[in-house]
Amino acid sequence: MRIGVVTFPGSLDDGDAARAVRLAGAEAVRLWHADPDLHGVDAVVLPGGFSYGDYLRCGAIARFSAAMESIIDAAKGGLPVLGICNGFQILCEAHLLPGALTRNQHLHFRNRDQWLKVESTSTAWTGTFTDGQEILIPVKNGEGCYVADQRTLDELEAEGRVVARYIRGNPNGSQRDIAAITNERGNVVGIMPHPEHAVEALTGPSLDGLGLFASVLAHLAGKSAAVPA
């Protein structure tokens, strides 16, 4: 399996995301923001960082990059896409996910290990977790406060599209403690904390982050098994 990791000017966590992909057992393919060619990857990770300096709004300019135009089309066709932190912001700006991420309610940058509760295991990126599983992965953001209008929030809840919620403390004021959401089809997931930083005992608080990468591999394997070559 080949999983693309996009580098934008200002991306920070592309190296860690590629490493997480490799640790999960897949080939990491580095994609460049100015290149519309996705090089035939089976899934894409939009990493954390400060794409285009976070100018205007986080993710607002990255959305118009050549790579993103291809990814938006491919995501609408079912390509699994995971947006982490800045990647989540880009997915919202690209309207692949509803709502927006705004400045942390308390204005402080938050950097800590964070407990999450996985609430949907039917997405392309969470199939190997169990419903209600509690996982520990780092959060580090200044603009991670998820907001959407009440109707959108109610819809997300009713359709089971809240993928993970903050537990034991909400680090940024996100509405309804939302840490991760998915689109209707379940192939696009945005998550504010960083699973790619929880993949090795030496540097992470747990290995829980690997689950997202293992899940997409299982998802892709399931699909290729279902469709005889």
Added chain:
Amino acid sequence: MARVVVDVMLKPEILDPQGQAVANALPRLGVTDVTSVRIGRRIELEFSGDADLDRAREIADKLLANPVIEDFTIHLDERVEA
């Protein structure tokens, strides 16, 4: 040359922690009669020819503002037109 000004503000129902922080600092200046501060963004677009308000509106809607959380208004900067 013509200039169009786009003003972007957070929607009223969206919390503005930046504005709150400024409001909380005002008493240190001795200001006690300001009850709320909200912070927006002013963007000036210079057109090479005549101002195109429809184009400016499209730019604002697609890029300058995020309609999920922000409202915008546009107007011609008459000082430049003259």
